[in-house]
Structures are given as structure tokens and as C-alpha cells.
Amino acid sequence: MEKLAIFDIDFTITKKETLMELFKFMMHEDCKNIKFIPRAVFSGLMFVLKIYDERKTKETFLKFLDGIEAEELARIVKKYYKERLSKILYKDAIDKIKELKGKGYKIYLISASPEFYLNEMYAIKEVDKIIGTKFTIKDGRFIRSMDGENCKGEEKVKRLKEELEKEKIEVDFKNSYMFSDSLSDKPLFDLVGNPYLINFKKNHEYIKKLNWN
Template sequence: MEKLAIFDVDYTLTKKETLRELFKFTIKKKPSKIVYLPRALFSGLMYLVGVYDEKKVKESFLKFIDGIHEKEMELLVKEFYEKRLSKIIYNDAIVMMRKLKSEGYKIYLISASPEFYLKELNNLSIADKIIGTRFFCVDGYHSRRMEGENCKGEEKVRRLKEELKKDNIKVDFKNSYMFSDSLSDKPLFDLVGNAYLINYRKKQDKIQVLKWK
């Protein structure tokens, strides 16, 4: 049986929220995309007041990717990784992933952020699988329309088990690890025998907290 080391991405591997960083990077590359800033701010406000759920707010925020051809997006996210994403990864996260990888653990990154750019984390040459929220690409053009559900909470567990079944991998969950900055990942914490919160500031006694830099 395989042992997994599962890592959330935003604020667990990275110091900042990756989707927001992609938006800012895209605006720098294409200043005309600034037109979508009011929409992004509005969608965030609608989420805060409970009008939009997370799927709706994400689809609204991602209006800036509508119509980008997959070849153009491929170049954009590669440059995003090289110039921004790779710069905001916690060194302690890299050390932990490499340590567990050397001990025979399979490294899985599971995030609610879009999979179309998270796949660039393969450049770290550590992860065995990267799972994120999926969005449609129609006739070669990216769409903000979400494919399936937002990869958060119980959906992370469902997607994980879906991938394990597809790859015919049986897992020793009791001796597996989960790392996240948020208790929204409780379904994954409950699945493994070793759970850790990253840089968590609120008082809680059930899960050990690690401070990463």
C-alpha cells in the first residue's frame, strides 16, 4: 500500500493566494485586462455578504480568462510560474515535500485553485499528482465556466479517491500526512493519521500547528 503526503496550495505551500497573483500578473502582461478589476472586487463583495457561493464568485472573478487560447495560456502560466509563483513558495514546504518524498511517500497537491495553472508546480519535480478546480476549455479557448464542483472540503476527498481509483492505487491512510492552513480541509485531515495546520493563528487543540517560512 502507498503512503501519501497531501498538501493544500494557497497559504500552505505559498505565501499568497495564487489566483489573485495570476490576475495581477496577467494585468501586468496585458494592461487592458484591468477592465476586469471592478468585476473582481464586486464578486468578492458578493461572496462576503453571502450573495455568491464560492463556485459563483470564482466563475465571476475568472472572467479575465474567457477567450484566451490554450497555447497562449500555456505560455502565460509558464511565465507566471517562473516569474511569480515559484517566488512565493515557502522554503519549509519544499523541505518537507522532499523529506517525505525521500521516505517513499507519494506527494499529492490538492487545491481549490484552478488546475490549469497549478500544473506548473510540476516544475518542482516533487509532486506525483496535482488536483485543482477544473474549468472548461472549449474548441481550444479557455472559459471561466467551472467543470464540476469547486475542489474544496468534501470535494477534495472525492477528487482524491477518484484519482486513486483511476490509477489503481491503494493507500495506507493511517500513516499518511495532510498539510493545510485551513480547517476547511477537515475532511482530508480526518482521512489521514498525521494532520498539520500551517501558520494557523486561531486557538485550537486538536491539530498540531507548524510555522513555515
């Protein structure tokens, strides 16, 4: 049986929120993207007011990429990883990934952020699988329509088990690890024998804390 080391991404492996960093990167690449700032603010406000759920919020926010050719998107996200995303990784997170990979664990990154750019994190050679929220490519172009469900909470467990079943991997969950900055990942925490909260401000009754830099 395999043992997994599962990592959330935003604020667990990275110091900043990756989708917002992509937006800032796009504005830096082309100042015309500044015109999407009001939409970004609006989508965030609608989420805070609980008028939009996370699906609607992300689909609204991603207007700045709507209709872009898939080949151009691939070029952008590769450059985004190299110039920005790879620069905001916690050293302690990467060290832990390397440590557990060295002990024979399979490394899974599971996030609610969009998979189309998270896949660039396969550049971290220890990573075995990346699971994120999927978006639509239609007629060779990116469409800001979510493909399936937002990969958060119970959906993370569902997607993980689907991948394990597809690859016929049996897992020793009792001896597996889960790292996240948020209790929204409780379904994954409950799945493993070694759950850890990252940079969490409060004490938790059964989940240990780690502070990463």
C-alpha cells in the same frame, strides 16, 4: 500500500493567494487588464455578502481570461509560474515535500484553486499528483465555466479517491500526512493519521501546528 503526503496550496505551500497573483500578473503583462478590477472587486463583495458561492465567484472573477486560446493560456501560465508563482513558495514547505518524498511518500497537492495553472507546479520534481478545480476548454478556447465541482472540503476527498481508484493505488492513510492552513480541509485532516495546520493562529484540540517561512 502507499503512504501519501497531501498538501493544500494557497497559504500552505504559497505565501499568497495564487488566483489573485495570476490576476496581478496579467495586469502587469497587459495594462488593459486593469479594466477587470471592478469585476474582481464586485465578485469578492458578492462572496463576502454570501450572494455568490465560490463557484459563481470564481467564474465571475475569471472574466479576464474568458475566450483566450488554449495555446496562449498555456504560454501565460508557464510564464506565470516561472516569474511569480515559483517566487512565493514557502521554503519550509518545499523542504518538507523533499523530506517526505525521500522517505518514500507520494506527494499530492490538492487545492480549490484552478488546475489549469496549478499544473505548472509539476515543475517541483517531487510532486506526484496535482488536483485542483477544473475549468472548461471549448473549441480550443478557455471558458470561465467550472468543469465539475469546486475542489474544496468533501470534494477534495472525493477527487482524491477517484484518482487513487483510477490508478489502482492502495493507501495507508493511518501513516499518511495532510498539511493545510485552513480547517475547511477537515475532511482530509480526518482521513489521515498525521494532520498539520500551517501558520494557524489558534491552538487546535487534536491537530498539531507548524509555522512555515
